[in-house]
Amino acid sequence: MSIHSSSMRAAEAGVLASVWKLLRLRLRITYNSFRHARLRNKIGIIVVWVFLLGLAYFLLALSRWMLELLHSPEFIQYAGLDLGAILASIPTLTLSALFIGTLLTSFGVLLQVLYLSGDMDFLLATPVPIRAVFITKLLQAVLPNFALFSLFGIPMLFGLGLSNGYHPSYYPLVILLMILLALAASGISALLVMLVVRVLPPRRAAEILGFFGAMFAFVCSQMGNLAGSFGREIDFSGTRISGLMMLADTRWLPLNWAGQGLVAVGEGRWLPGILLAGGTLGLTAVTFWFAVVTAQRLYYSGWAGMQVVARKKSRARVRSRAATTSGAGLARLLPRPVFAILQKDFLTLRRDLRSLSQLISPIILGLVYTLVMLRGSGEPPGGRGEAPDWFMNSFRAVLTYSSVGMSLFVGWMLLSRLAGMGFSQEGRNYWMLKASPVRVWHLLASKFLVAYLPSLGLGFLFLTIITIVQGLSILQFIYSFLAIVMCLAGMAGILLAFGVAGANFTWEDPRKMNSGAMGCLGQIVTILYLPVSFGLFVAPLGVVQFLEMPLVYGYLAGLILGCTFAAVSTFAPLWLVRKRVERLGQ
Amino acid sequence: MSENLIEARNLAKRYGDKVAVDNVSFNVYGGEVFGFLGPNGAGKTTTLKMIVGLLQPTSGTVNVAGYDIQTQSRLAKAACGYVPDTPNLYAKLTGRELLRFVGDLYDLDRSQAARRADELLRMFDLTNAANDTVDSYSHGMQQKASLASALMHDPRVLILDEPTVGLDPRSARLIKDILRQLAQRGAAVMLSTHILEIAERMCDRIGIIDKGRLVAVGTMDELRTLDQTGQTSLEDIFLSLTGGAEEAAIADVLK
Numbered sequence: 001m002s003i004h005s006s007s008m009r010a011a012e013a014g015v016l017a018s019v020w021k022l023l024r025l026r027l028r029i030t031y032n033s034f035r036h037a038r039l040r041n042k043i044g045i046i047v048v049w050v051f052l053l054g055l056a057y058f059l060l061a062l063s064r065w066m067l068e069l070l071h072s073p074e075f076i077q078y079a080g081l082d083l084g085a086i087l088a089s090i091p092t093l094t095l096s097a098l099f100i101g102t103l104l105t106s107f108g109v110l111l112q113v114l115y116l117s118g119d120m121d122f123l124l125a126t127p128v129p130i131r132a133v134f135i136t137k138l139l140q141a142v143l144p145n146f147a148l149f150s151l152f153g154i155p156m157l158f159g160l161g162l163s164n165g166y167h168p169s170y171y172p173l174v175i176l177l178m179i180l181l182a183l184a185a186s187g188i189s190a191l192l193v194m195l196v197v198r199v200l201p202p203r204r205a206a207e208i209l210g211f212f213g214a215m216f217a218f219v220c221s222q223m224g225n226l227a228g229s230f231g232r233e234i235d236f237s238g239t240r241i242s243g244l245m246m247l248a249d250t251r252w253l254p255l256n257w258a259g260q261g262l263v264a265v266g267e268g269r270w271l272p273g274i275l276l277a278g279g280t281l282g283l284t285a286v287t288f289w290f291a292v293v294t295a296q297r298l299y300y301s302g303w304a305g306m307q308v309v310a311r312k313k314s315r316a317r318v319r320s321r322a323a324t325t326s327g328a329g330l331a332r333l334l335p336r337p338v339f340a341i342l343q344k345d346f347l348t349l350r351r352d353l354r355s356l357s358q359l360i361s362p363i364i365l366g367l368v369y370t371l372v373m374l375r376g377s378g379e380p381p382g383g384r385g386e387a388p389d390w391f392m393n394s395f396r397a398v399l400t401y402s403s404v405g406m407s408l409f410v411g412w413m414l415l416s417r418l419a420g421m422g423f424s425q426e427g428r429n430y431w432m433l434k435a436s437p438v439r440v441w442h443l444l445a446s447k448f449l450v451a452y453l454p455s456l457g458l459g460f461l462f463l464t465i466i467t468i469v470q471g472l473s474i475l476q477f478i479y480s481f482l483a484i485v486m487c488l489a490g491m492a493g494i495l496l497a498f499g500v501a502g503a504n505f506t507w508e509d510p511r512k513m514n515s516g517a518m519g520c521l522g523q524i525v526t527i528l529y530l531p532v533s534f535g536l537f538v539a540p541l542g543v544v545q546f547l548e549m550p551l552v553y554g555y556l557a558g559l560i561l562g563c564t565f566a567a568v569s570t571f572a573p574l575w576l577v578r579k580r581v582e583r584l585g586q
Numbered sequence: 587m588s589e590n591l592i593e594a595r596n597l598a599k600r601y602g603d604k605v606a607v608d609n610v611s612f613n614v615y616g617g618e619v620f621g622f623l624g625p626n627g628a629g630k631t632t633t634l635k636m637i638v639g640l641l642q643p644t645s646g647t648v649n650v651a652g653y654d655i656q657t658q659s660r661l662a663k664a665a666c667g668y669v670p671d672t673p674n675l676y677a678k679l680t681g682r683e684l685l686r687f688v689g690d691l692y693d694l695d696r697s698q699a700a701r702r703a704d705e706l707l708r709m710f711d712l713t714n715a716a717n718d719t720v721d722s723y724s725h726g727m728q729q730k731a732s733l734a735s736a737l738m739h740d741p742r743v744l745i746l747d748e749p750t751v752g753l754d755p756r757s758a759r760l761i762k763d764i765l766r767q768l769a770q771r772g773a774a775v776m777l778s779t780h781i782l783e784i785a786e787r788m789c790d791r792i793g794i795i796d797k798g799r800l801v802a803v804g805t806m807d808e809l810r811t812l813d814q815t816g817q818t819s820l821e822d823i824f825l826s827l828t829g830g831a832e833e834a835a836i837a838d839v840l841k
Contacts, residue, residue: 203721340690344679351678351719428674432735435638436691437664582659586641 018132019139022123026140056151063159071163090160091174092259094153095181099255102145102185108209109141110186110193114299115202124300134190134296138288142186146178153178157262166266173265173277177258177284184284187291194298207353214357218364254283334449337438341446342453345425349418355425362413363458401538403470404480407462408534411455411488412526419451419495420522423503423584424513430505430585440581444496444574452492459484479555483537486562490533490569491526497573498522503584529569537562588615590649591665591743591774592637597646599632599798606632608798609646614774614791616742619765621789622778625828629798630778631671634747637776638668651742664692667741671748671778673732677721681712681731684720685738692739699738706734710760725752733761744768746777750784762788786820796828 013021034045069075070087114120114137123133154174161170196205250256261276297303331339349355426433433443463484467477502518537558544554592614599607607629614620624630635641637648639655639662648655651665675684682703689699707716710730715723720731729752736744744765750758765775765788779785785792786806793803802812802823809823 201722336690336693340687344676344683344687347683348676348678428672429676431640431668431670431674432676432688433691434640435663435666435668436688437660437693438691439660583642 013128015129015132015135018128019135022128022132022136023139026136052151056155059152060155060159063156064162067160067163087160087164088263089259091157091262092256094157095177095258095262096255098146098149098153098178099181099185101149102142102182103189105145106138106141106186106189107192108206108213109144110137110190111197111202111206111209113137113140114190114193115197116206130296130300131292134292134299138183138186138190138292141189142182146182149182150178161266164266167268170262170266173262177262177277177280180281180284180288181258184287184291187288187295190295191291191298194295194303198303211353211357215360215364218361254280257283334445335442337436337442338446338449341433341438341443342449345422345446345450348425358417359414359454362410362417365410365413401480401534401541403466404463404483405530405534407459407466408484408487408491408530410462411459411484412491412530414455414458415451415488415491415495416523416526418454419448419492420499420519421513422447422451422496422499423581424499424505424507427505427507427513434585440578443581444500444578447499448492448496448574451496452489455488455492456485459488475555479537479558482559483534483562486566487530487533487537490529490566493570494526494529494573495522497577498525500577500580500584505585533562533566533569536565588617588772589652590614591616591651592620592776593647593649594633594637595647595649597633597636597648598644599629599636599641600644605798607636607643607795610795610798610800611646612793612800612803614743614776616772616774617769618790619769619775619777619788621785621792622776622795623780623782623785623792623824624778624795628795628828630795631747633795634668634745634776634778638666638745639663640668664739665741666743666745667736667739669729669733669736669744669746669749671751673725673728675720675728675731675735678719680717680719681707681723681734682716684731685735688735688738694739702738702740703734706737709764710734710757726754726757729753730757733764737764742773744773744775746775748779749777750779750781782820782824792820794824794827801827 034042037045067087120133120137124130157174158171160166161174200208257276258280261273261278261280264270264273265277267273330342334342349359423430460481463477463480466472466480472480498518498521502522504513507513540557540561541551541554544551544557590613592612594613595611597607597610598605610629610633612620622630622633632641636643637650637655639650639659642656648662650662653659653662653665655662676687679687685703685706686699689696689703694702704713707713710733712727712730712734715727720728723731729749733746733749736746746765749761749765753761762784765777769775769790777789791803791805792809794801794809802809804812806820809820812823812827
């Protein structure tokens with residue numbers, strides 16, 4: 001058979017055969033990634049898989065044991081409440097979580113695979129049914145998160161079945177319902193992606209998603225601090241949980257049908273079981289099919305590719321002019337190339353939401369700790385009042401300056417991004433700087449200032465709040481500010497030098513520009529540098545208190561020691577990497 | 587004779603055992619357009635990057651406008667403009683901001699840079715998009731923005747790597763006219779291209795590189811005399827010097 005005849009035969013392949021062909025391609029890519037990985041990475045992957053399988057087995061055993069315990073008459077007698085209704089709502093809650101989780105997580109993946117990965121045109125140009133391409137893309141979006149969810153969900157649901165002695169048909173039905181719910185959720189997600197892309201360019205949508213995703217994750221991670229500080233403990237009482245579960249068990253929500261049907265089938269109540277589970281299976285299958293067909297039509301007709309919202313061209317013009325005016329003063333102080341790079345970097349960072357999300361994290365952290373601090377008195381505990389005065393004074397000084405140290409920590413977070421990735425953030429555009437006649441020291445100075453100025457601004461803001469909240473004197477404020485000025489400069493110098501050593505210009509996503517080992521090393525070195533540098537400013541104050549000498553000697557000694565160390569830390573690393581800057585990007 | 591503005595002497599670049607550019611020497615004079623041709627992977631882009639100072643040669647020297655690109659790199663770079671094959675530009679800057687930024691890098695006077703940016707934007711038909719960020723530009727618009735930024739400081743030497751890829755005929759014609767005018771004003775223009783028609787019609791002299799070695803340099807007439815097979819078109823000369831696909835092999839694949 002000729003090659004041409006074979007290709008014509010490919011055009012006759014069915015949807016499922018084509019889906020399988022495309023999925024085999026994904027499996028091949030995954031296998032190739034594993035095969036070409038370094039040996040240590042291969043071992044790591046195998047260890048992770050063994051660990052995950054072990055974890056799944058452990059969760060299954062744990063679920064079964066716990067659920068049997070909760071069912072036991074001894075527990076019911078001891079706790080005084082029957083948890084039967086609560087346990088029966090576990091499948092509903094688990095499957096609802098799967099549906100909502102898949103809906104949310106597959107949005108970003110689908111945006112990527114449908115509009116940003118670049119292989120859609122390639123696939124659609126081949127004699128593969130368009131529907132097969134879309135089904136594969138949906139499966140591609142669902143599979144990783146589905147696998148992760150299954151790791152926790154299946155052991156829990158199977159554990160429930162085992163502990164309750166459910167009918168054997170319960171177990172395959174669990175798997176079937178999970179698959180169809182996940183597919184339906186990904187289908188709806190694909191339609192949402194099309195709607196969003198109708199309004200926003202895909203890359204912009206991905207930036208916004210990345211920004212809010214990062215913010216959400218960071219805020220969630222800090223909620224514990226805030227909740228603990230404000231004493232608002234979450235109510236985990238049995239009555240509350242029971243209420244929540246009962247609410248989730250209502251029959252009017254189609255999302256609840258799957259779980260209720262599962263329990264009914266497990267308990268051998270066939271009529272409601274078949275109606276509810278069958279209804280869910282039918283509804284999800286129809287939803288999935290409708291979503292695939294509609295998404296395919298919207299994509300192929302170009303509907304989703306035509307943005308309906310007009311671009312606001314004037315905004316960039318106004319902002320651009322504002323940036324030029326505000327920087328006029330600084331422009332006179334700095335060499336022109338230094339100011340140009342400074343201005344360019346600030347504009348780029350501000351406009352790229354993915355970069356901005358990395359910068360806002362330290363600011364949120366600062367806000368969280370400011371709130372925590374506002375609630376504290378800043379005074380050391382009085383104890384029984386037997387401590388000597390010098391001890392209490394030193395303790396108070398330590399408390400005061402530890403708050404200042406917190407502003408340095410916030411500055412460190414910002415510097416880690418701005419200085420550590422100062423060069424890497426140029427990415428593939430670095431040729432523009434490299435091909436221009438910019439001096440190495442100008443380049444280093446501009447990158448230093450890009451990192452240092454915002455960190456200093458944040459440090460100053462934080463210090464002002466501390467001064468107001470804790471009632472610091474003017475002298476303490478000035479001294480602390482000098483300490484911040486110098487310590488941050490040293491940190492910026494070290495992090496920038498490590499950033500030069502590990503510069504990476506080949507990234508596509510700003511969140512992946514981290515230079516790996518060098519970036520880590522820079523953070524470790526600065527975490528060690530920070531207490532030493534700040535300690536050299538603060539320790540002399542404690543020493544003169546202990547020796548009962550005038551405090552001015554402490555300030556002088558602190559300034560000399562701290563400033564010298566910080567100045568050396570600022571310039572020495574940059575001097576060491578100056579030759580490397582010339583070779584960057586080759 | 588015109589001033590020698592690009593002087594490459596025994597230029598070589600090796601990556602371990604792989605030789606990307608092997609002992610290449612040539613001159614490009616002020617007032618001429620020099621075409622640099624070669625098959626894919628022949629070493630064109632590597633050579634251009636070494637001339638511009640983006641890549642350090644393993645051995646050999648390059649002088650740009652009389653300055654050694656390695657020892658007097660800033661002076662050499664100040665005289666040189668470069669347009670890469672892929673227009674990687676700062677995506678989040680507007681077209682106007684990009685040009686002003688380049689003006690600042692080359693230390694142009696602010697008002698002069700603003701005026702020059704406006705002129706270039708007008709010339710490349712980018713005025714309407716001047717306040718849009720570069721990531722909203724089409725490939726052709728990005729290519730034009732890249733060329734505009736290379737022309738911001740009115741360079742004496744202009745190096746272009748595949749400048750007409752992705753451009754519509756009107757823009758491609760505009761670029762050809764600009765390059766010709768630059769040469770007429772005394773600048774040295776060196777461009778790599780795969781489009782032999784452009785090279786034949788635009789270039790005063792042509793260099794052909796194959797497997798890292800410069801196999802021929804000269805005017806079209808000189809290349810015709812170099813070629814033993816008596817070919818007259820640049821395409822035939824190019825294929826004869828770089829070894830085109832044999833007919834038998836072609837027939838075997840297409841059978």
